[in-house]
Amino acid sequence: GAFYYALRNTLVTGDTDSARQIAYGRDKRWRVVTLDGVMIETSGSMAGGGNTVIIGLMSKVTCDINPKEVEKMGNDIRREEATLTKLSEGKSRLDVEIRELARKIGVDKMEKQ
Numbered sequence: 001g002a003f004y005y006a007l008r009n010t011l012v013t014g015d016t017d018s019a020r021q022i023a024y025g026r027d028k029r030w031r032v033v034t035l036d037g038v039m040i041e042t043s044g045s046m047a048g049g050g051n052t053v054i055i056g057l058m059s060k061v062t063c064d065i066n067p068k069e070v071e072k073m074g075n076d077i078r079r080e081e082a083t084l085t086k087l088s089e090g091k092s093r094l095d096v097e098i099r100e101l102a103r104k105i106g107v108d109k110m111e112k113q
Contacts, residue, residue: 011073020046027067028074 019032023040
C-alpha cells in the first residue's frame with residue numbers, strides 16, 4: 001500500500017548513470033530514483049545528494065534503452081496493477097465474509113447458552 005503509493009510510477013535503479021539512461025528515454029520519460037536517493041523527475045530535473053538540483057540534463061544524455069523493453073515493462077506494470085486490484089477486491093470480499101461468519105458464530109453461541 002504505502003510503498004506503492006509513494007513509488008507508483010517511479011522506477012528504481014542502482015546508480016545515477018542507469019537512472020539517467022532510463023529517465024530520458026527516447027519515447028517516454030520516466031521518474032527514476034537510485035538506491036542512494038538521487039531522484040530524476042519526468043520534467044528533467046534531478047535532485048539528490050543533499051539539496052542539489054540540476055535542471056536541463058536532457059540535451060546532454062544519450063539513451064541506449066530499447067523502447068520495446070520499456071514498453072514491455074510498462075505492460076508488465078499494468079498487468080501487475082490489475083492483478084493487485086483483483087486481489088484487493090477479493091480480500092475485501094473475504095473480510096466481509098469473515099465478519100459475517102464471526103457475527104453468526106457469536107449469535108449461535110449466545111442462543112445455546
